Structures are given as C-alpha cells and as structure tokens.
Amino acid sequence: MMNGTRQTVAIQSTPAGATVTATPAGAAATTPGSLILERKNNYVLTFTADGYEPAEAQLRREMNTLILVLDILAGMVGVVVDAVTGGWYQLEPETVSVTLRSNAGLEDITVRLSVLDAEERRTVEFEATRPGVRVAVEKLAE
Numbered sequence: 001m002m003n004g005t006r007q008t009v010a011i012q013s014t015p016a017g018a019t020v021t022a023t024p025a026g027a028a029a030t031t032p033g034s035l036i037l038e039r040k041n042n043y044v045l046t047f048t049a050d051g052y053e054p055a056e057a058q059l060r061r062e063m064n065t066l067i068l069v070l071d072i073l074a075g076m077v078g079v080v081v082d083a084v085t086g087g088w089y090q091l092e093p094e095t096v097s098v099t100l101r102s103n104a105g106l107e108d109i110t111v112r113l114s115v116l117d118a119e120e121r122r123t124v125e126f127e128a129t130r131p132g133v134r135v136a137v138e139k140l141a142e
Contacts, residue, residue, distance in 0.1 A: 008034050009059060010095040011045065018049040018100060022059075039089040045096055052100035059096065061089040 011020045013031040020035065021028045023044045027035050037043060043059040 005039055006036050007039050007091045007094075008036050009091055009093075010034050011047075012095070012097040013047050013049070013055075014097075014099045015049065015052070018047045018052070018098075021046045021048075037091060039091060043091070047098045047100060049100055051102060051104065053103045055098045055100055057096045057098055059091050059093070062092050063088055063090075 011029060011031050011033055013020075016031055018031045019028060020031060020033075022035055022037055023046065024041060025037055025043065027037060029035050031047070035045075037059070039061060042061055045057045045059060047055045047057070
C-alpha cells in the first residue's frame with residue numbers, strides 16, 4: 001500500500017542495444033532502458049546481443065523495513081496487503097549495468113605484419129582488426 005507492488009529497474013550495457021529478459025517475469029527491454037518488475041520476486045536478468053556472449057545479473061528482493069514499520073503503524077490492512085503483494089520489498093540493485101564480451105573467434109581477426117628493411121634498419125609494423133591481439137617475434141634458430 002505504501003510502496004507499490006512494482007519497481008522500475010534501470011538497465012544498461014556496453015555495447016548499448018542489448019536485449020534484456022527478466023526471469024521469471026518474461027519482461028523484456030533494450031538497453032539503455034528500464035524494466036518494471038513486481039517487488040515480490042527475485043530475478044535473473046539475461047543480456048544478449050549479436051556477436052557477444054550472453055551475460056546474467058541477479059536482482060534480489062530485500063525487506064524494506066521502513067515500509068513494514070509504516071504498515072504496522074497504519075494498521076492490519078496495510079500489513080496484510082503488502083505481505084500478500086510484496087509491497088514490503090525493494091529490488092536491489094536499482095540499476096544494473098553489464099559489459100558484454102565479444103564472442104568473435106580467431107577466424108574473425110585479421111592481422112597484418114610487415115617487416116621493412118630500410119638501410120639495414122629493420123622495422124616491424126603490426127595491425128589487427130580486434131583490440132588486445134598481441135604478437136611475439138622470436139629469432140629462429142639457424
């Protein structure tokens with residue numbers, strides 16, 4: 001009665017544009033955005049986007065003791081209604097932010113390696129289409 005039975009939870013992801021599905025409710029939205037969920041449940045939020053591994057986040061219901069105290073002071077009707085509807089609870093966290101990991105395999109990476117020999121000064125240039133790619137250069141045994 002005092003708190004309402006639903007709560008708006010903000011959702012964000014990197015990259016933006018991920019689809020978020022809440023279980024058990026089945027509610028869905030796109031990031032950045034929000035979900036309106038019943039306070040009486042715990043939830044698993046699943047973030048999905050093409051080219052990225054799915055990620056999950058937990059939403060848990062926690063007792064809002066201030067609402068409980070206000071219900072008790074207001075009388076039995078508030079206690080009964082909020083106990084049945086979940087109005088005593090607050091979903092935590094109120095904002096969920098997830099960074100999705102690329103699922104690009106090695107076949108999706110293009111690497112260019114050039115060795116330049118300008119007047120005996122050897123220069124190695126390296127480019128990759130995906131950040132974080134490293135190359136080790138070793139002298140071959142003769």
